[in-house]
Amino acid sequence: MTLVESITLFGIMVLLAALPSSSVALVIARAATFGPANGIAVGIGIVLGDLLFVALAIAGMSAAAEMFGGFFVVVKVIAGLYLIWLGIRLLTSSSAPPRVPLESHQGKSLAASLIAGFALTLGDIKAILFYASLLPAFIDLAVISVQEILTxxxxxxxxxxxxxxxxxxxxxxxxxxxxxxxxxGVYRKTIGSIMIGAGGFLIIRT
Known part of the structure; x- marks a missing residue:
């Protein structure tokens, strides 16, 4: 994984994380209601959930590469098509961001905020499909190294x-x-275009 690929992946993930969503709404809700520390705790929970999905994606894609060999090319094409589909959905979806009711998260403890963020992320099971689709565009999961995993x-x-x-x-x-x-609306169209580009790149790269 080159420095340019690392920077590009970082930039894409920053843009996606900033996209108005239920996770952003939950962070803001907890921070505005109970203070910044609770918002940060939600963020930690979200990161932990994402790291779990990243681990599952890496393990699953690596196993597929070892078990199916040439068939892995088909898997990568499907992954690229999935990214393109996500991009199209962002381009055509409603611009109104989801909201999380303040009253649905009344606990003030940092532990409650962390669990809320983690649970919200785990509830989005399609996130593992996203990571399994995005990562192969930047790294060869068939020969991934410990250093690349840490990166x-x-x-x-x-x-x-x-x-x-x-x-x-x-x-x-x-x-x-x-x-x-x-x-x-503008932000969704920008991210949608990036996703379509990443999906197309992944398909061409195979």
Whole structure:
């Protein structure tokens, strides 16, 4: 995994983490209601969930490469098509971001916030499909090294965690920005285009 590939993957994951979503809404809700520390705790829970999905994606894709050999090319094509499908959905979906009701998360403890973030992430099972689709565009999972795994883990922590912490620290101020339909619409189209490009690149690379 080259430095350019690492920077590119980091940039894509930052943009995706900043996309108005239920996880962003939960971070803002906890931070605005109970203070930035609770928002950060939610962010940590989200990162832990993402790291679990990354581990499952790496293990699953690596096993597929070893077991099926040439058939893995088909798997990578399917992964590329999945990214393109995600991009098209972002381009055509409603610009209104999902919201998390404040009253549905009343516990004030940091542990409750962390668990809420972790549970919310685990509830999005399609995230593992996303990681299994995105990672092969930047790394050969058939011969992945320990150093590359550590690089992916670091990128996930810094990109996803960094964005969620920023949302938590700014809290209520960002709530109005995240809810602006015009801002959200433009952002979704930008990310959708990036996903389509990544999917096309993955298919061509096979």
């Amino acid at each position: 992916i883990v670091a990128i996930t922590i810094l990109s996803v965690g960094g964005v969620k912490v920023a949302y938590a620290l700014l809290g209520a101020r960002l709530a109005s920005i995240a809810g602006r339909n015009r801002f959200t």
